[in-house]
Amino acid sequence: MSELIEVDYGPLSNLIGVWYGDKGLDIAPEPDGTEENPYYETITFSEGGSLKNAQSQELAVLHYRRIVTRKSDDGVFHDETGYWLWDAREKVIIHSLSIPRAVSLLAGAHFTNVEDKEGNLTIEVSAAADKGDWQIIQSPFMMQNAKTRTYHQKITVGNGKMSYMETTMLDIYGREFEHTDKNELKLQR
Numbered sequence: 001m002s003e004l005i006e007v008d009y010g011p012l013s014n015l016i017g018v019w020y021g022d023k024g025l026d027i028a029p030e031p032d033g034t035e036e037n038p039y040y041e042t043i044t045f046s047e048g049g050s051l052k053n054a055q056s057q058e059l060a061v062l063h064y065r066r067i068v069t070r071k072s073d074d075g076v077f078h079d080e081t082g083y084w085l086w087d088a089r090e091k092v093i094i095h096s097l098s099i100p101r102a103v104s105l106l107a108g109a110h111f112t113n114v115e116d117k118e119g120n121l122t123i124e125v126s127a128a129a130d131k132g133d134w135q136i137i138q139s140p141f142m143m144q145n146a147k148t149r150t151y152h153q154k155i156t157v158g159n160g161k162m163s164y165m166e167t168t169m170l171d172i173y174g175r176e177f178e179h180t181d182k183n184e185l186k187l188q189r
């Protein structure tokens with residue numbers, strides 16, 4: 001990796017830092033219905049410098065860690081880590097994520113957004129199991145019992161504020177379930 005100081009993180013530069021938000025709402029599956037979990041979370045995005053793939057593709061790298069805690073019992077109920085990557089030449093954003101349910105994915109998209117009048121950027125990425133360029137990997141158990149079919153994430157970030165919505169479509173308990181999470185966060189430092 002090169003010196004951190006030289007790296008152009010493009011739209012991802014807005015993410016760098018420690019974020020906190022306590023307006024989270026998780027909609028999750030239950031065998032006999034739906035569970036709604038208000039939550040708070042901390043997301044830390046750290047600079048990872050840049051690297052070259054096959055001596056040609058240059059990627060700027062952020063590493064992140066996300067810890068999500070249920071308000072009702074102050075227990076951590078979602079723990080996620082991965083990378084955000086920026087390919088400046090192709091204008092592509094890639095988000096790799098891994099969760100300890102034995103599910104990982106690589107979501108991506110061309111970045112087309114320009115800043116709105118208030119200086120906010122919108123970043124959107126998607127992944128799908130079994131089709132397209134951006135894919136989902138899951139254990140045999142999860143494939144059988146709680147398959148993640150698609151993932152879509154939309155983040156709006158700017159002026160020290162971030163909001164997101166993410167939708168994870170699951171095949172679970174014999175039905176299709178729209179598992180969603182949203183929150184609003186503020187940059188702490």
Ligand code: HEM
Pocket residue numbers: 026028029030035037039068077078099101103105142146147148151166168170172179181
């Ligand atoms: C803030 C983010 C998230 C929170 C708070 C959250 C929380 C939850 C909760 C509470 C359940 C139900 C667990 C149970 O009843 O035992 C669940 C299920 C699940 N979640 Fe998430 N989730 C989040 C994001 C994600 C993401 C990003 C993915 C994958 C891309 C994912 C994949 C799954 C899967 C596959 C299940 C089914 C397993 C099961 O219900 O036992 N979740 N999640």
